[in-house]
Amino acid sequence: MHRFKLIVLGALLAMSASTGAATSSAGCFCSVVYYDNAGTVVGIRQPAGCGDPGWGVTSNKSKVYAGCVM
Numbered sequence: 001m002h003r004f005k006l007i008v009l010g011a012l013l014a015m016s017a018s019t020g021a022a023t024s025s026a027g028c029f030c031s032v033v034y035y036d037n038a039g040t041v042v043g044i045r046q047p048a049g050c051g052d053p054g055w056g057v058t059s060n061k062s063k064v065y066a067g068c069v070m
Contacts, residue, residue, distance in 0.1 A: 031069045035061040
């Protein structure tokens with residue numbers, strides 16, 4: 001199940017990257033994806049409106065995406 005989530009996450013991130021990155025300004029309906037030093041996704045935090053607040057851990061390496069990523 002975890003592998004399936006990562007595959008879906010990868011597809012959604014690719015779609016999000018092709019439409020442009022979001023800014024992290026106040027009021028943004030944004031999700032944050034956290035990475036480890038190797039570039040592997042280790043956690044996600046997103047708005048309550050997405051239906052799932054996220055999973056995993058936070059780290060000092062992250063990227064902000066517009067909308068929901070899961």
